Amino acid sequence: MEELKNYGHQHPLLMLNEEQLIGNGNGVVDCSRCGEKVSAPCFICVECCGFYLHKTCAEAPLELNHPFHRHHPLLLLQNPPYTFEPGTRCICDFCNETCEKFIYHCSCGLDFHIKCALFTFNIAERNLKELEHVALEDPSFSSKNDGGNLGKCFVCWEPLAMYTYFSLDCGFNLHKKCAELPPKMGHVCHRKHPLLLQFNSERLSCKICQVTPDRGLVYGCSTCNLAIHIDCLSPLPVIEDKSHQHPFTLFWRQIPFICDACGTEGHHVAYACCTCSIMVHKECISLPRIMQHAWHNHRVFHTYFIHKEYFRSLNCIWCYKVVDTEHGSYFCADCNVIFHVNCALKEKEWYCIVTQENEDDKSLDIPVNSITKVLERNDAGEATLIEHCKHKHYLMLSDKISEHGDKCCDGCLLLISAKFYHCLRCDFFLHKSCAELSKIELIFDHRCDEEHFAGLKPFILTSDCMFECELCTYLSNGFSYKCNECGIHRCVRCVFLQFEVKIPGHKHPLLFYYDYKGQCSGCGTDINKAYRCKDCNFGLCLYCVVRLTRVGHNCDDHPLKLTYHKINDYEKYHYCDICEEKRDPKYWFYHCETCDTSAHVNCVLGKYPLIKLGSTYNERDHPHPLTFAKKFPYYPKCVECGKPCEDLSLECAEPGCNYIVHWKCGK
Template sequence: MEELKNYGHQHPLLMLNEEQLICNGNGNGVVDCSRCGENLSAPCFSCVECCGFYLHKSCAEAPVELNHPFHRHHPLLLLQNPPYTSDTRCVCDFCDETCEKFIYHCSCGLDFHIKCALFTFNIAERNLKELEHVALEDPSFSSKNDGGILGKCFVCWEPLAIYTYFSLDCGFNLHKKCAELPPKMGHVCHRKHPLLLQFNSERLSCKICQVTPNRGLVYGCSPCKLAIHIECASLFPDIEDKSHQHQFTLFWRQIPNICDACGTEGHHVAYTCGTCSIMVHKKCVSLPRIIQHGLHVHRVFHKYFIHKEYFESLNCIWCHEVVDTEHGSYFCEYCNVIFHVNCALKEKKWYCIVSEENEDDKSLDIPVSSITEVLERNDAGEATVIEYFKHKHYLMLSDKIREHGDKCCDGCLLLISAKFYHCSRCDFFLQKSCAELPKMTLVPTHICRGTQFSGLKPIILTSDCMFKCESCWFISNGFSYKCNECGSPVCLRCMTHHFQDVVKIPGHKHPLLFYYDNKGQCSACGADFNGADGCKDCNFHLCVRCVLRPTTVRHKCDEHLLALSYDKINDYAKYHYYDICEEKRDPKHYTYNEGDHPHPLTFVKKFPYYPECVKCGEHCKDLSLECAEPGCKYIAHWECLV
């Protein structure tokens, strides 16, 4: 055994060969390096005091300060612990795994495992002799290929496929071509300076494909703040895309352009089709031609331009902004529905790609009516007597609100209004709109939880049990639609909301549109939301629960109907309290009005000043209802209004 210096350890270290390592490893030779945490292989070092401290030879000889060719601006300093607070996770900028101890750190924010820093240093310095102990292998036949799952190259982060690569004992995979990359290259996309192989320390997006690489190496020019993926830096041949009838040719000149495939601006190199006179981003060359999207019942097709006369509306159904039909979009030829390309493909969980072979297998929405038979009609053609699949007696159409105004619809559980169907033999009521809902249909917006979207699923109308709606989270015993696959229920109010293009509420002058990526606080109840109906011009947003709130309700504490109030902030905010919980109320949020007074009322306790009740004339010494309208002197005992 050769005794050497301690390499920062409190005791001297001894160099071990393979046989000695096996003896130290309790007979199996499995020992981890105290710096990089990887399994040891001989030659390595062990503490003479047998305190459990071991080092790879490379980790022991790692310099305290490393001038790395892939990061020329600052040295990398070897630290025993991450230079961050305990609640900040330190992540290696090369392999993207957590760094817990002995890391190389740079003042510009780069962090590397000791093994990652040394591995890339050897590649940069062309020290391929450090890799000679590993054979070149075909990963598809390698014994280290776990279950046939191929890894990715640790330099370009592209799949190994059938390329020959280094499979290192320390866990790295590397294309042979990436191990031999030139450290410097000239490029037609950037003629002013040579490009250097380096870490992307400034997190720059690739000049060619516009994607920001998270790990690995890039070719970059630091003075010009430019980065290019290793894959993108190679001169590409022309690309033939199956969704386009002609071949795309790479156009290296950097000129501002609008991509004809997606309609967004580009400042980087592009591909062109001279036959069609179009120019597209590299990433848009292979856009899927047909997709099934969760927001529409039919498949939508990608087109480079569309004649405007085909459309009644040119607003994207995801973001509601106008789509420029001079450039690419996804559209439905049956329904005048259109998407921006980037909106259609924004969320992977919302769409699936339809293969060319299944192009003619269209998904059409063919609802099955809930009314099993119409027995009578009036002169206007309305069904006045019907058989309904969820009730054993005939149902009759009525508009006698005065006679039945205190009844609730058995489907949506709201107070009946306008026209409704009722049973003359039992206490069963259905809003006309609820009775006309289909008993089975396909519905957009539903994605089975925990699954990737693979097409629209049939949903079935049911009334068999209590349920919590998956959309609004209200608990109900009314009717619901259940997914035929996952069983998730949706209440009738939410289903009606799904089928509405716009929502109009009495408290706002503009119609509301649903924004799926909208985040913020509800203007009515103050709750946080992720996706809501809103008016962007007014910065007004309503969560699903508040959109679905009934405009009138009954409460056991009041014999009158309570109407939903949409009044703005007033001067009495500090006196606003709720009756039931007696907590302070935010006057921006919705309340319900008492039907006998035209203004909203709020609960107050007047102390020490006791005004007179407008109902009985006595002083209001206890909980009372006061008008929230400035200038109105209305105040009454709670008991006087019950």
């Protein structure tokens, strides 16, 4: 045992070696400074008050002039010098773990565990004797690793695989090459001054890859306010990728360049294909050649150059800014659709890469029409009499809105307009566009479970059940597209909603912005995705974009139109004619110009605007067919709960059977 010392403790401390520590019989104890398990040599309080110190923690200097942080000293503090909000923590800038006890702190905001500060100090001082007790291991030896996953190096934070590394008892892993990095080096990417190995105290982004490292070491130049990842200083000299027919060769650049693959700026490290005369970022060498994107029905192809005359519009369909065709883009030549490369790749859940094995398979691009058979055509070649896969009788084409203008399409549940098909034997109507829907749609951004991403999934057109749309959340008994794997439904209105829509009453088209934050101009709710006008301050949430523009209601004999402007400036007219409460003139309402009727949107639509009254419901255990009904005279009582039926209900269609039940009670 060595002589008694205090090391800042109120009682004398005694140093123990490994044999003495085991013989002391205190089991597993933690160091009172670093909080880690104590190992010999260590100090123990002679008064047995439970105070233990690693020898290295006891002898740690109160002020450390660290070679990786030359501007200020690191001061040893008993507690972090911060007042934190609830839930926030002090994080070590080397290992990225929480600092709870003694830490080394710098006035510029750097914080380190004692062990991290001293370990990096030994690396900086080339004091590799501190690592002599650690065996060099072959990273291919994976018996102590789950699946051979060897973790990452604590200096460069790159994977340890394919390198020899140190594995320290204190939990550090290092590449051998990182333990032996030179503290100072000259480099072709920065010839003005030498680069010094250091902590990234100013949180600078890497000058080469533009990523901001949140831990580990970098090479930096304080004079030029510059930081570079260790790994970025030694890129591969030649890279080959199957997406391009020629190899790319490393080309150091002293000035910025524009990447020919993505059209954005690059710094220092470029890769050139001299055969094709193109220069790209390292990461752009392996860009997907073909992808299926959620915002377009067909596949889009990457190219380095496009002739402008091939496109009517060069606006990217994600950000709606012009694409420079002198640089790379993703495009569909058939549909005049184009993306910036970074816009197409911005959200991983919105696209999937088409591999070489299936890039020639065009079968998924061919829609299967829901019209089973065309029986008659007019002189213009238009189908006038058809068989449809979702109806048992023939359907006839008509444009007689005056006779059927109050009827709803059984596909989308909107009022009939323009040309439509109708059944001469029953009350069945379909817009021409709804009759021509495809039987199968490949829908993107769909998860069949929470464990894995499902990618493109086939959705089947169905019409034989009640459903709640996954997107707009409306309950409906019209047509839907259903995923047979998980059972979710999407209504036909949401499936075919375009990323550019025209709203009656607004002179400009509305464009879908994925990351817009603001307030809906239709209903006033806060939104983080919107259909927005580029030219004026007008944006709509998804619910307002799919609002019924014409709807019938028993408050008026005429269809009510969704209205977007003030009908009357007099305040006394700003009332709802259904609930008789005030309405805000800034937001949308339904209006009849003939009768001057105005009403809140929700008062007109109610809870079930997309359920066709009079249609049959077969999912109830009753001997006769049930139909949807609403607003009965004398409000008959529900057979289940005994309360009056005032809203959507199911009634028996059989004469003499007085069965009636609330929809909520009957489902």
